Amino acid sequence: MASSDVDGILQSLVLSKADLEEISDLMRQNMDRGLNRATNPSAVVKMFPSFVRSLPDGTEKGDFFALDLGGSNFRVLRVQLLDGDVQMTSKVYKISQGTMTGTGEQLFDYIADSLAEFKNEQGLSDVDLPLGFTFSFPCKQNGLASAELVQWTKGFSASGVEGKDVVVLLKEACARKKVALQIVALVNDTVGTLMSCAYSCSDTYIGLILGTGTNACYLEKLSNVDTWTGDDGEPRDVIINMEWGAFGTDKSLDKFRTKFDNEVDEVTLNKGKQLYEKMISGMYLGEIVRLILVKLATDGDLFGGQVSSDLKTPWKFETRFLTDIESDTSDNNAECNTILKSLGVTPSPSDLPVIRRVCAAVSTRAARLSVAGLSAVVKKIGAAELTIAVDGSLYKKHPTFKSNMEKTLKELVPGVTVKLMLSEDGSGKGAALVAAVAARLGS
16 A cells, blocks of 8 residues: 555645634634624625624523424423523424425414424413524524524425514414414524523633534624624623634635545535535535545555445445544454445455544544634633533534544633533523523513
């Protein structure tokens, strides 16, 4: 095997401290462009104000509902807050293909019926409680409880919803079905992640998603948000939904991207977009590994020069394979062998360490890249000590992602004490907490 070829490919994935500092500086420039009214229209990192004006302070009390809609299943939750304690009851409802692709009225009527059923099961049929709504589709937010659907994704195409305020549509369905609820807030999963950790850890100022996709949010001073259109009263802060996956759409990351990144971008539906996300998130890491393995095999450096039809198939090497291979500590690399055989490949004993190195190089780069963006946010906040709330399957399941992030944080923000905290159910508990904070501020 020509180890120099392997080394050359893996070296192309290594980002030096200087590279990461340059990426961090670019992220900061993009943040400033997004926050500025004059430059926001052309900014690629949009920095949307979430209209969530305060983190939980621990005094929030009471009964709240949450609705978590982001795919073909949705959850309804009852969240009870009392003296820092959180009790949750939830139920999952499946949305049929016909409802996902029918009319918007059918979809929201079904959701309202499900809310009514859940309220009845909780013995709260006639009780008018506040509800926080997690809606994980692209939205233009106009207020805390107002957001227009920009476009459906994830297999949804219900008519009459795009361009409409989804909170209004839900309220109208609840009125038709006589469901007593106050829909007080709409949030995305990143904001929910931040809120769920901030309830128990008061120095949590950043929320981060590292799953199928990636995004971040953070608490910003209102005086720094030139695009703000809400009221200027207290509190003088707002959570900013960065939508940072789009970083690099202006070609600013091109010098750090490899030919494998370019190949992945070529076969995606949103070519040229979400380039930062395509180097970091779980949707894409397996495909980057597959392309590298195909290149090495084609050049005769792996698998005796043989490439199976499965290995040649785009997206066949899933990101969970990367996680499983790096998690395998057995002497005989049993997991790695099983995965490759499922792809029609029979690796030699000398192939296995190379495959592990490829997986590690791709995941390490992703972890370090995510921290390059985070370091820009940490520096902008300017606190000596803070917590970052993190959610997402990549962060939760990968064996070294967290430790690689922690090492890189020490490199890039050495004077700041940063703690990474796993968010427990940000899309459910976090949405209820947004509703609870809105109730506290309104009282």
